[in-house]
Amino acid sequence: MTRVLIVDDHRLFRSGVRAELGDSIEVVGEAEDVDSAVKAIAEHQPDVVLLDVHMPGGGGQEVLRRVLGAGSQVRFLALSVSDAAEDVIGVIRGGARGYVTKNISGKELTDAIRRVADGDAVFSPRLAGFVLDAFASSEAPSIDPELDSLTQREREVLRLIARGYAYKEIAKELFISVKTVETHVSSVLRKLQLSNRHELSRWATARRLV
Amino acid sequence: MADQKILAEQSGDTPYRRMLRPMEGRLLGGVAQGLASQLKLDPVVIRLMFVLLTVIHGVGAVAYAVLWMITPRQPHQGQQPQRDWSQLAAFSAIGVALLAFGWLTGASQGGIGMLPFAAGGIGALILWQQADPERRKGWVSGATLSMRKNRVRTLLGVGLVVVGATGFLAAEGELPQIRDSLLFTVVVVGGLAVIAAPWLAGLWKELQLERRERIRQEERAEVAAMVHDSVLHTLTLIQRVAHDPREVSRLARSQERELRNWLYQPAQDADATVAAAVRRIAAEEEDSHGVPIEVVCVGDIALDAAGKLAATLKAARQAMVNAAKYSGSSSISVYAEVEGEEVTIFVKDRGKGFDLEAVPLDRMGIRESIIGRMERHGGAARVRTEPGEGTEVMLTMKVEKA
Numbered sequence: 001m002t003r004v005l006i007v008d009d010h011r012l013f014r015s016g017v018r019a020e021l022g023d024s025i026e027v028v029g030e031a032e033d034v035d036s037a038v039k040a041i042a043e044h045q046p047d048v049v050l051l052d053v054h055m056p057g058g059g060g061q062e063v064l065r066r067v068l069g070a071g072s073q074v075r076f077l078a079l080s081v082s083d084a085a086e087d088v089i090g091v092i093r094g095g096a097r098g099y100v101t102k103n104i105s106g107k108e109l110t111d112a113i114r115r116v117a118d119g120d121a122v123f124s125p126r127l128a129g130f131v132l133d134a135f136a137s138s139e140a141p142s143i144d145p146e147l148d149s150l151t152q153r154e155r156e157v158l159r160l161i162a163r164g165y166a167y168k169e170i171a172k173e174l175f176i177s178v179k180t181v182e183t184h185v186s187s188v189l190r191k192l193q194l195s196n197r198h199e200l201s202r203w204a205t206a207r208r209l210v
Numbered sequence: 211m212a213d214q215k216i217l218a219e220q221s222g223d224t225p226y227r228r229m230l231r232p233m234e235g236r237l238l239g240g241v242a243q244g245l246a247s248q249l250k251l252d253p254v255v256i257r258l259m260f261v262l263l264t265v266i267h268g269v270g271a272v273a274y275a276v277l278w279m280i281t282p283r284q285p286h287q288g289q290q291p292q293r294d295w296s297q298l299a300a301f302s303a304i305g306v307a308l309l310a311f312g313w314l315t316g317a318s319q320g321g322i323g324m325l326p327f328a329a330g331g332i333g334a335l336i337l338w339q340q341a342d343p344e345r346r347k348g349w350v351s352g353a354t355l356s357m358r359k360n361r362v363r364t365l366l367g368v369g370l371v372v373v374g375a376t377g378f379l380a381a382e383g384e385l386p387q388i389r390d391s392l393l394f395t396v397v398v399v400g401g402l403a404v405i406a407a408p409w410l411a412g413l414w415k416e417l418q419l420e421r422r423e424r425i426r427q428e429e430r431a432e433v434a435a436m437v438h439d440s441v442l443h444t445l446t447l448i449q450r451v452a453h454d455p456r457e458v459s460r461l462a463r464s465q466e467r468e469l470r471n472w473l474y475q476p477a478q479d480a481d482a483t484v485a486a487a488v489r490r491i492a493a494e495e496e497d498s499h500g501v502p503i504e505v506v507c508v509g510d511i512a513l514d515a516a517g518k519l520a521a522t523l524k525a526a527r528q529a530m531v532n533a534a535k536y537s538g539s540s541s542i543s544v545y546a547e548v549e550g551e552e553v554t555i556f557v558k559d560r561g562k563g564f565d566l567e568a569v570p571l572d573r574m575g576i577r578e579s580i581i582g583r584m585e586r587h588g589g590a591a592r593v594r595t596e597p598g599e600g601t602e603v604m605l606t607m608k609v610e611k612a
Binding site: 083125126136159 | 547
């Protein structure tokens with residue numbers, strides 16, 4: 001049974017998620033701001049934290065900084081209404097293992113939580129689009145070629161995610177196993193988090209300013 | 211700021227209309243016209259007055275310039291109307307003629323007695339034009355502040371004026387030579403200019419500040435309008451159709467999309483680039499069919515003149531319509547990618563799919579509107595479908611980059 005903590009400043013939304021999650025997932029607690037989230041995570045040690053991006057007291061990124069900065073191994077799945085590139089990229093770079101928008105269905109959310117609990121990454125079509133866009137504009141010389149560019153295969157996987165394919169469909173399409181798809185996505189996530197291409201952040205901010 | 215303004219208006223001492231510079235029928239800056247409508251006079255009279263005053267030591271020109279600077283423009287919709295150049299030329303000709311006449315006869319130099327009169331007139335005009343009390347308050351405080359700051363310059367200016375005036379009187383009595391009186395007049399004007407400079411600078415700064423404040427208020431008004439016109443409106447509509455879940459979710463979805471675009475998407479001209487056009491088409495089809503369409507765009511390119519991309523967009527729209535109408539899928543994914551000169555658009559649903567071979571020849575949707583259209587414009591369309599497996603339409607088009 002996957003143990004989940006819900007962090008969101010809207011009470012109505014927390015109870016909605018709780019109702020939608022179904023039986024295979026146990027909600028061990030809720031928190032409504034940065035301080036209570038940090039405390040609840042330390043207390044309950046959940047498998048996965050569902051993290052809202054915009055919250056009083058610094059938002060999801062502040063929770064990530066304080067919890068992961070303290071060396072915790074808790075896994076985070078960001079859940080937000082925001083579509084802004086800087087929010088999406090920001091929270092992934094902050095250490096979240098996935099990003100889904102709040103209009104996701106209960107079943108999809110359950111799948112996403114299980115996937116994050118297993119140590120894999122969860123990319124929504126929009127996040128995949130953002131990543132393709134950010135890594136495509138590679139005019140500046142990269143510092144670490146391994147981290148700063150995507151392999152052909154990773155690109156293919158991301159493109160299929162952006163086209164609306166589920167992992168299972170991607171595996172079928174590329175004649176690989178679902179596990180391999182998950183490996184590719186996790187590797188993209190790692191690059192996204194570790195690449196010090198400052199372009200990435202700049203790209204995200206610039207999109208907002210256009 | 212807004213509260214102050216309301217208070218000032220409520221105190222009830224503003225029966226005057228603010229002077230504005232209309233854009234229609236202006237010759238130069240619209241100052242004369244604005245002044246005329248304020249004083250309920252014929253603009254021609256005001257224009258002649260300015261020309262006459264200009265002939266006397268250029269006072270008219272200065273007054274015109276000052277009024278131009280401090281009078282706000284009347285808001286005008288649409289393109290700026292052209293000036294009436296022939297009338298302007300006529301007034302200029304009159305001015306030049308009068309100037310020449312005054313120069314020849316020496317009347318312009320003798321008209322120094324006109325100066326206080328003209329100055330008083332301008333002063334009165336400025337006071338009149340400051341009929342907005344809040345504005346006047348701001349100006350006076352701003353001007354006195356900068357006056358205090360520049361005490362040295364003010365003293366110097368006043369000194370110059372005094373010297374000039376005594377010198378002028380002395381010259382009037384003992385040396386009636388025109389050249390000297392002209393010299394002293396220059397000194398007087400110079401002194402006045404030195405006094406006025408900081409005040410004018412302060413005025414300018416105040417104007418800039420006011421302008422910035424106005425922009426901020428306009429932005430706030432835009433947010434309020436957005437919330438009021440669309441969000442509140444939609445919430446009301448939702449309450450009224452609460453019995454119809456399909457309509458409720460359609461309304462909510464359409465409102466959500468509108469808000470999202472407004473918050474997160476840069477303002478784009480949907481007729482200019484592929485990504486913006488795809489988003490708009492998806493929004494329109496989502497609205498008319500009530501099926502959510504998720505759009506992801508990577509890269510962007512301007513629409514080409516040859517119409518290749520326009521054709522691609524039409525085919526994409528047809529694919530979305532098909533998916534929304536016939537597939538029975540609960541959502542549709544659209545992915546548009548621009549890589550260099552190649553544009554690829556995918557439209558995917560998870561609906562019931564169909565047997566491509568079994569589609570009757572007279573079904574225009576896929577054969578003509580999608581595949582035929584793409585091929586006619588030098589692109590390609592591929593349809594992948596199987597009964598029970600959903601449908602994906604892939605459109606590719608190559609364009610020459612401009």
